[in-house]
Amino acid sequence: MGRAVAVIGTGQTKHGRRDDVCYPDLIREAVKAAMKDARIAPQDIDAVVYGSMPSMMEGVAFNHLYFSEALRSLGKPMLRSETCGSTGQSLAHTGYYWVAGGMAETVLVVGSEKQHEGDAQATMSTIPEPFLHRTIGGAPAAFSMQAREYMGHYKIDEDKAREAAAIISIDCHEGGYLNPYAHIKVRLSKKEVKEARVITYPVRLWDVCPSSDGACAVIMAAEERAKKICDRPAWIKGIGFRGEEYFMGDSSKAVWRSAIEASQEAYKQAGIKNPRKEIDVAEIYNPFTYQELMFLECLGFCPPGEAADHVIKGVFSPRGELACNPSGGVLCTNPIGATGLIRLAEAVLQVTGKAGPHQVDGARIAFSHAMGGAQQFNAVTIVSSEL
Amino acid sequence: MAQEKEQPKTMRDVLVLPFEMALGPTWTKFFEAFKDEKILGTRCSQCKRVLLPARPFCPRCFEPMEEWVEMPQEGTIVTWSYVNYTYFGVTEDMIPVVVAGVKLDGADCSWRARIRGFDIKDLDLVNKKVKVGARVRLVWRKEKKGNIDDIEYWEIIE
Secondary structure: OOEEEEEEEEEEEEOOOOOOOHHHHHHHHHHHHHHHOOOOOOOHHHEEEEEEHHHHOOOOOOOOHHHOOOOOOOOOOOOOOOOOOOOHHHHHHHHHHHOOOOOOOOOEEEEEEHHHOOOOOHHOOOOOOOOOOOOHHHHHHHHHHHHHHHHHHHOOOOHHHHHHHHHHHHHHHHHHOOOOOOOOOOOOOHHHOOOOOEEOOOEEEEEEHHOOOEEEEEEEEHHHHHHHHHHOEEEEEEEEEEEEEOOOHHHHOOOOOOHHHHHHHHHHHHOOOOHHHHHOEEEEOOOOOHHHHHHHHOOOOOOOOOOOHHHHHHHOOOOOEEEOOOOOHHOOOHHHHHHHHHHHHHHHHHHHHOOOHHHHOOEEEEEEEEOOOOOOOOEEEHHHHOH | OOOOOOOOOOOOOOOOOOOOOHHHHHHHHHHHHHHHOEEEEEEEOOOOEOOOOOOEEEEOOOOEEOOOEEEOEEEEEEEEEEEEEOOEEHHHHOOEEEEEEEEEEOOOOOOEEEOOOOOOHHHHHHHHOOOOOOEEEEEEOOOOOOOHHEEEEEEEOO
């Protein structure tokens, strides 16, 4: 795994509709917050990593050029990473490789999106090629179909899945309500969730993530520097990333191989044998409630086909055996290019005891995850309070 | 005189970008066959899987897929959804749409399909007829252009 790497600071903007600032100012807001948290100055940063969705989302190609000043990348090497939904985790991995490989001591990693500046669905409709895949219902349809494939594969009772998805929605919205950075601030009843307007059946309004503006910055440092300048570093213990074919129908999305293998790789590196017992908090990429059921299984948190039962029992609720998405998750906040990095930032806040109102008591090991590509990538980063 | 703080403003911008994208020999043949109401897959010389749409090479083996196979036009639903929201290019009069993943008989993959042929505005009826495991049949459009729209929809086989 190369040399030890720690996250020494994180910063998030207030997420939501951010017409109040231009895009570089939004980036600066996250960068400043992360530097303040890490108690370092721009000159302490050796290198910068940035990424977002296709930057035509906001009408400017290669937006990292436009953000050079806000990213404090002047006179430094800079890399751009983007893998669609998993961009934020890819950014974290890029920064990790840079420090673990010994080519930088301190790296600033930033992801962002400003979805309200463009028609996000329009840009995202250009992610698949135009010959075959462009006209089939957008991202919500793709992920709802993944949920249905999963339910069909394990013959999961429709009402049971609906009940479990409603619990995930209520728990996440409660988390978002508490999280000072979250976009959606609403407390929901089970009736409101179950009877909401159909978006892409079985998915209804409160089963779907919002479109958000927001940025997240994470600062990583090598072992010696981290120990010297940071009281409570979060050590990166394992990372995993796996890709699959582009053609969605070529492989099972119910037993999602890339999610299984990316998480198993990270567990191996982190020495985790029983993820459900050993991990204290998980920030799963859950833009759709139903999809989280499939993830709970593929990420090894419960046996295949049983996620709904465990969710209904409260195993994955904020005070359950393995707290999932105490931040409110993607369901409450989705500035896409930042979203996977927010999962890591939230995991770091948990193991450093800085999560505030949504802190999980005594969290030591936290799991962060994102999925991306044209439903073809999964990425995992595990952090711990102990080296 | 106390000056009120100005509200930050936005500026409107619109981009229109034309493209001319090459289909390549495999997809040219695949789509041209639509004009004769044929669905063609290709078989991998190594793993022997038959994939749709036809592929020039196997995504897993990286071997050429040069053996053409004419496929039956019936298959089984592996997943579906009832799409009931508007987004870029989709207006109120165009929804709902029932989309599905259909595994054609003889294929080793599924592909995306639109289900129609009954009142799909009725969600209860959709729930009754469209199921994982249900059988479907392809319905061709009368006027064909050699693109994916030549497949008008897929109907449920009762």
